[in-house]
Amino acid sequence: QKEVEQDPGPLSVPEGAIVSLNCTYSNSAFQYFMWYRQYSRKGPELLMYTYSSGNKEDGRFTAQVDKSSKYISLFIRDSQPSDSATYLCAMTYTGRRALTFGSGTRLQVQP
Amino acid sequence: KAGVTQTPRYLIKTRGQQVTLSCSPISGHRSVSWYQQTPGQGLQFLFEYFSETQRNKGNFPGRFSGRQFSNSRSEMNVSTLELGDSALYLCASSLPSGRQDEQYFGPGTRLTVT
Numbered sequence: 001q002k003e004v005e006q007d008p009g010p011l012s013v014p015e016g017a018i019v020s021l022n023c024t025y026s027n028s029a030f031q032y033f034m035w036y037r038q039y040s041r042k043g044p045e046l047l048m049y050t051y052s053s054g055n056k057e058d059g060r061f062t063a064q065v066d067k068s069s070k071y072i073s074l075f076i077r078d079s080q081p082s083d084s085a086t087y088l089c090a091m092t093y094t095g096r097r098a099l100t101f102g103s104g105t106r107l108q109v110q111p
Numbered sequence: 112k113a114g115v116t117q118t119p120r121y122l123i124k125t126r127g128q129q130v131t132l133s134c135s136p137i138s139g140h141r142s143v144s145w146y147q148q149t150p151g152q153g154l155q156f157l158f159e160y161f162s163e164t165q166r167n168k169g170n171f172p173g174r175f176s177g178r179q180f181s182n183s184r185s186e187m188n189v190s191t192l193e194l195g196d197s198a199l200y201l202c203a204s205s206l207p208s209g210r211q212d213e214q215y216f217g218p219g220t221r222l223t224v225t
Contacts, residue, residue, distance in 0.1 A: 034213070043115075043201055043216040044154075088154065097144060097167045098156035099203075099214060 003027050006089055006102030014110050019076040023089035023102045026070065030091040030100075033065050035074045038086045038104070047087075048074065079109045113138065115204050115217030123223045129190040132220045136183050136204030143185040144214060145177060148199040157200075160185055189222075197224045 006023045013019055021035075032051055036044035048063040050056045056063045062075040072091075076083055086106045090099040116135045124130050136143050144167075145157040156169040160179035177187040183204075189196055199219040205212035 036216070041221075043117075043218045046213055046215060049213050090154075097142065097159040098169060099144075099146075099154075100156075101154040103153045 001026065002103075003100050004089065004091060004102045007105055008103055010106040010108055012108045012110060013079055015079060015081060017079050017109070019079050019083070019107060019109075021074040021076075021087050021089075021105050021107070023072050023091075024070055025072075025091060025100075027093075027100075028067075028070065029093045031093045032091060033063070033072050034090040034099070035061075035063055036088040036090060036101075037083075038088060040085075044088055079107075081109045081111045083107060084109050115202055115215055117200075117202050117217040117220050119220060120218065121221050121223075123225060124192050125225055126192055126194060128192050129188060130192060130222060131186055131188045132200055132202075132222075134185045134187075134202030134204075134217060136185070136202075137215060140204035140206055140215075141183050142205045142212070143179055143183065144203045144205075145185070145187050146201045146203065146216075147171070148201055148219070149197075154201070157187065192224045194224050197222060 004025045035048040038044045050063050053065045053067045060077045064073040086104040088104045089102040092099050118133045142161045144159040146154050148154045159167040163179045174190045179185045201219045203214040203216045205214045
């Protein structure tokens with residue numbers, strides 16, 4: 001079983017929809033949680049970075065962490081065709097430089 | 112501020128050859144990590160360098176090695192290439208400060224082994 005599980009999709013939504021992306025994890029030591037966006041043939045771009053449990057909002061993006069359930073989410077409001085990409089969750093803990101990634105969810109926003 | 116740069120962007124090599132990839136971190140960043148991305152295994156951590164020293168290493172064979180220079184630029188080397196080494200190799204840089212720092216990725220080097 002992988003440490004981090006993520007539904008690969010693809011997830012197809014109409015423009016303007018609210019998108020929910022999720023990851024579950026098994027290692028309770030994880031403290032830092034990230035969401036990256038990766039366009040085809042590009043490197044991952046850091047979208048959100050959160051520490052421990054709670055919510056964090058940045059523009060149209062909201063990241064949620066529920067450590068008790070070992071579950072993290074990324075919400076995208078008013079989705080745009082330019083949001084079409086693969087979204088990767090990643091996590092780590094203090095002192096561990098390596099990030100553990102989910103497999104990524106491919107999102108398609110239809111105009 | 113310029114981002115992480117990686118050279119070359121694309122590379123085609125033959126089995127048995129060796130290859131060297133280069134990464135220049137964001138100015139002021141001193142930690143450089145390398146990852147391998149493949150369709151089957153996703154993103155996997157190779158190693159991390161800080162102040163010219165390898166601090167962490169992932170579960171890859173010894174054919175994969177790296178180094179970091181005094182200006183924080185880093186190189187990774189893969190010897191005796193195998194077909195399975197075909198992948199996108201990503202470099203990420205971070206400060207680091209006292210806590211776990213955000214890692215910023217470069218565009219990657221796409222290596223094809225034939």
